[in-house]
Amino acid sequence: MTTAEAVERAIRARRAIRAFRPDPVDPALLRRLIDLAAQAPSGTNMQPWKLRVIGPQARTRLETALLAALEAGERPGTEEYRYYPERFREPYLSRRRKVGWDLYGLLGVAKGDIEGMKRQTAANLRFFDAPVALMVTIDRDLEIGSWLDLGMFVQNLLIAAQGHGLDSCPQAIFAQFHPVVRRELAIPEDEVVVCGIAIGKADPDAPANRLVPEREPVENFTTWLD
Structure with missing residues (x-):
């Protein structure tokens, strides 16, 4: 396989995985993936990303607090x-609705099934039981350009993981629970809780992992100028 083929395969194979096997990830490999992610470009080399690798004790505290908040309806x-x-x-409304109901269809969650949706939210807050749980933040006083740089860092991490045989899921849900995340992970107020990331090996038997979102053809979003 050529370098180009390997890169293309990693990009095309990457998708959000919502159920993981418990197989541990070698800490040395995780460190290597983070180092690869940090090769992302950033304006004037600011490198605005911040990352926390959540260890077992901190993760137990975090997940317990998050699930308690969910159970309390908070x-x-x-x-x-x-x-x-x-x-x-x-076209954004239709795309959003389709991927949502495609996922819930695989999970057997019908429209109006509040308990089913709550179960899936709880799985999300548990990092879908992935062996690696990460939290991404950025300094609050940075502007939109630095957020673009942060996005490239996150994408690098997801693609690097895929290239090394690991699956992943970026998770925006933690921004909704940021007071709990901030308290349990001792994140200062001058950092914004952006997202979590789950990394590990996909559970091949999990229905949720059969979801493959449709992508728009190039012609639908590209203008070719003479």
């Missing part, structure tokens, strides 16, 4: 940043 505080538009419009 989503503590508002999101620290607006991930989605205030009002969805086409």
Whole structure:
């Protein structure tokens, strides 16, 4: 396999995995993946990303607190940043609805099944039982350019993991529970909780892992200028 083929395979194979096997990830490999991710470009080499690798004790505390908040019907505080538009419009509304109901269809969660949705949210807050749990933050006073740089860091990490035979899932849900995350992981107020990342080996028998979101053809979003 050529270098180009290997890179393309990693990019095309990567997708959000929502159920993991318990197989541990070698800490040396994880460190290597993080180092690879940090080769991402950033404006004037600011390297604005911050990452926490959540060990067993901290993870137990975090997940216990998050699940307690969920059980109490709480989503503590508002999101620290607006991930989605205030009002969805086409074509984004249809894409969002399709991937959501495709996932819930695989999970056997019907429309209006509040308990089923709650179970999936709980799985999300447990990092889908992945052996590696990460939390991504960025300094609060940085601007949108640094957020773009952060996104490239995250993508590098996901692709690097895929290239080394690991699966992953970036998880924005933790931004909704940022007061709990901040308290349990001792994250200072001057950092924004951006997302979590789960890394490990996909459970091949899990229905959720059969989801393959559709991608728009190049012609739908590209303008070729003469």
